Amino acid sequence: MDYADTADPVADTAQRHVTALYQAHALALARLALVILGDHAAAEDVVQDAFLGLYRRWDSLDDTSAALGYLRTSVLNGCRTAIKRRSRPAITASGAPLESAEASVLLGEEHRAVLAAIRRLPARQREALVLRYYADMTEEQTARAMGVSRGAVKSATSRAIAAVGRMLREGS
Amino acid sequence: MNPVEDQVRAATRAQAQTLREVRPLRLTQAPQTAAWRRPGARARRTRIFKTWIAPATAAAAVIALAIALVIVRDIPNGRVAPPRPAVTGTGVPPYYVAVTGPIGWYAYAPLSPSPSPPNVLVIGETLTGKRLATVTPPSGSRFVGVTGAADDRTFVVSTMRTSLTASPALAVTWYLLQIAPGGGYILQRLDIPDMRSWGVQAIALSGSGRELAMTLARAKREAGSPDFELRIYSVATDKLVREWSTNDESVLGPGITVPGPQDQGLTWVDGDRALVFPTLVRVSRHGEIIERPTERRIDVTAASGDLIANSRVIWSLPLSPGAAAADRCDPFGASVTADGKTVLCTSRTLAHGRVTLAWLAFSASAPHVPRVLYKVTVAPPRAYAVVVAFLWSDASGSTSIVEWAVARTISPSTTHYGAVSHGRFRPLPPLPGFIEAQPKAAW
Numbered sequence: 001m002d003y004a005d006t007a008d009p010v011a012d013t014a015q016r017h018v019t020a021l022y023q024a025h026a027l028a029l030a031r032l033a034l035v036i037l038g039d040h041a042a043a044e045d046v047v048q049d050a051f052l053g054l055y056r057r058w059d060s061l062d063d064t065s066a067a068l069g070y071l072r073t074s075v076l077n078g079c080r081t082a083i084k085r086r087s088r089p090a091i092t093a094s095g096a097p098l099e100s101a102e103a104s105v106l107l108g109e110e111h112r113a114v115l116a117a118i119r120r121l122p123a124r125q126r127e128a129l130v131l132r133y134y135a136d137m138t139e140e141q142t143a144r145a146m147g148v149s150r151g152a153v154k155s156a157t158s159r160a161i162a163a164v165g166r167m168l169r170e171g172s
Numbered sequence: 173m174n175p176v177e178d179q180v181r182a183a184t185r186a187q188a189q190t191l192r193e194v195r196p197l198r199l200t201q202a203p204q205t206a207a208w209r210r211p212g213a214r215a216r217r218t219r220i221f222k223t224w225i226a227p228a229t230a231a232a233a234v235i236a237l238a239i240a241l242v243i244v245r246d247i248p249n250g251r252v253a254p255p256r257p258a259v260t261g262t263g264v265p266p267y268y269v270a271v272t273g274p275i276g277w278y279a280y281a282p283l284s285p286s287p288s289p290p291n292v293l294v295i296g297e298t299l300t301g302k303r304l305a306t307v308t309p310p311s312g313s314r315f316v317g318v319t320g321a322a323d324d325r326t327f328v329v330s331t332m333r334t335s336l337t338a339s340p341a342l343a344v345t346w347y348l349l350q351i352a353p354g355g356g357y358i359l360q361r362l363d364i365p366d367m368r369s370w371g372v373q374a375i376a377l378s379g380s381g382r383e384l385a386m387t388l389a390r391a392k393r394e395a396g397s398p399d400f401e402l403r404i405y406s407v408a409t410d411k412l413v414r415e416w417s418t419n420d421e422s423v424l425g426p427g428i429t430v431p432g433p434q435d436q437g438l439t440w441v442d443g444d445r446a447l448v449f450p451t452l453v454r455v456s457r458h459g460e461i462i463e464r465p466t467e468r469r470i471d472v473t474a475a476s477g478d479l480i481a482n483s484r485v486i487w488s489l490p491l492s493p494g495a496a497a498a499d500r501c502d503p504f505g506a507s508v509t510a511d512g513k514t515v516l517c518t519s520r521t522l523a524h525g526r527v528t529l530a531w532l533a534f535s536a537s538a539p540h541v542p543r544v545l546y547k548v549t550v551a552p553p554r555a556y557a558v559v560v561a562f563l564w565s566d567a568s569g570s571t572s573i574v575e576w577a578v579a580r581t582i583s584p585s586t587t588h589y590g591a592v593s594h595g596r597f598r599p600l601p602p603l604p605g606f607i608e609a610q611p612k613a614a615w
Contacts, residue, residue: 019371022197023332031188038187044194051197110554114183133177134184165176 014058021067022051029075035130036079038119046078072145076127083123117167118160124148125160132157182580186557189582196371196389262299262598263571264591265324265564267351270294270603270613271315291315293329293349294604295357298573298615301601305357313345317372320614321381322510322567325351327614328362328377328384328407344372346384348407363410370401374438376447379510382407383472385447387438402438402449402479404472414472416479422451422466423479441512446471448486448508457491465489465506467515487515490540501532502560510567517542518560527552527578529560531592533569545572546592552578559587564615573600573615 026047033043050071054061061067118126124146131142132153139157143150273291291314293307309315309331317330327349346362370388377384388401398417406413437450447470452463470483487508489501501517508515515534520527528549532542552558558578565572571593579586590599603613 019197020333023371026194026197027191030194031191034191035184035188040191043191047194048197110179111183111186111556114179115187118180118184129180130184133181134188161174161176161180164180165174168176168179 014055017067018051018055018058021054021071025068025071026051029071032072032130032135033075033079035115035118035134036076036126037082038115042082046075046082049078050074069144073147076145079127080123113168113171114164117164117171120167121160121163124152125156125163128153128156129160129164185581189557262591263566263593264298264573264600265320265615266298267304267324268296268298268603268613268615269318269320269327269329269349269351270296271318271329272604272612293318295349295351296604298600301603303604304351307357307359310345316344317375318612318614319375319377319384321377322379323381324615326377326381327351328375330372330375362407364405365410365412374449376438376440377407378440378444380444383413383440383444385438385440387449400479402447402470404447414474415476416470416474416482417477418479420451420480422453423449423468437507439508439510441469441508441510444472446512448512449483450506453488455491462491464491465501465517467506467508469512486512486536487534487539489517490534507562507565509565509569511569512536514569515539516545516562516565516569516572518562520558520560525551527556527558529558529576529578531560531562531572531574544595545569546574546595546597548576548597550578553580556580557582563589563613570594 029050030043030047033046034040037043037046053074054067054071061070118129121129127146128142131137131145132139137145139150139153142153142157146153148156270293271291272294291309293309293315294303295305295307296303307315313331313333315329316332318327320327329347329349331345331347333345344367346364348358348360348362350358352358364384367388370390373387373389375384375386384405384407386403386405388403390397390399390401399419400423401415401417403412403416404414405411439448440446441448448467449470451466451468453466455462455464466488467486468480468483469486470479474482487506489506500519502519506515506517513536517532517534519530519532521530522528526549528547530547531545533545534540534542556578557580559582560576561574563573563575571591573589574592574597575587575589577587584602587602588597588599589602590597592598
């Protein structure tokens, strides 16, 4: 069925806008999820779910211009849920994240050590760290995305950096 | 910033760069939450799709480019000039057309990993890097794709609306770009029809510049309807000339690509008599399911209909047990040269602390053993990312434009561009508007 044949104009509008958002933001959001989760497939699943959620709720959105914020929050929530659902962490006994052969070639040893350390952080610290240093968000933006106070972001980030530094020193 | 912060920033960005594509969005009326995969479990599809599933609807926007160099006119007897020889003395085409700056996801800070140059179309000289013209996109749109004909003068570029407040929000608009002697250009809007709920993935202009081929995926899966199509439009008349479709899962993988030449996944061959497109065929090997890069050919005279039934396999990546690691293509990005006789691919290996990048060619006469067109081995820094790609090749694959980098940070200063011919690498000036690792340019 093409758009022209769509009987439901609400669904038609939602499809157009959600697909446009997907085209514009899916990769960035998937990368964000990848950095948090360390798993390509899981990151894509989280992003797909976020967009499907947006699609289902499109007609109930008061402000469609806030859709990107909704998506970002959904992805972060999805990452948290995914981490909780894991029966085992995606980390080998050596602490190295499980990655594809391609990724293992793409990433050098130093990067792998840092990423392994990030993945050992508590979820909130990991999120704060990724949003601040990967996504270059300000503390205020990070706080809004995480739904916490600016002070909490500052504290989580500081602790995360200290923990990563400690793990790197212990591992070296 | 302390060293740990630097390390975190570098490592997370390096990891993010390993994700180049996302699979297409499947909107369903009753979406199901994707099941969580066990850590380490193999994904059902290892091929990751790019984001460009933009369904196209006709744009009302009319490009208004008040640049002195622009001359809009119709060429008698059709819009496309006949092909001319288009190589310099060095074997590379004289002109490139590049899309710079944010093409999609980079446009939206703060998720952008780094500051980006503006999204414009640049016409430049390959050998000198000189910028001949700069074209800005219509308001609310971005240049997203570019593909060139064999004459190195005729290109098709696409724009996509990015404003959600505009209607229609998802429109892709196509333009014919012709470079005039001296670097002036002619830009004409094409009236290729609205593609509605289809998303454009790969595009390829025929060698003659008369037909535009594109692969499309349906953004919203519908029972009983094909998910993937290969279409050919006439550039002269804007009409749909041929259309093949399939639900074959192997095609849905590599077909999802950003419209642009770096995809090299959709190629006109044999004097525009056929198209070659990539698939990933799942095969069982030693108890493990792997996806094998495979190239299929379809004659353009074949009647519209089933894509698989009308096409045939012309090459599959050899899986011989004794194949050297360096002879194994990267899983994505194999392409066929315009003469249809050579498959090009890249490989990367890490051994004894050194990274070896290779540009390989499998010929039809010896499809199991690749020739090494060029190879470079470097000692990587402690933390590094790798880029290796073909950007362009001539009809036989004897001369190519390639890029490579093994560096902590992928940037213009760490990326090597050059022409490869007879086993030698000759540096070329960097393309403008460098975004991350992959310039979006056509020759």
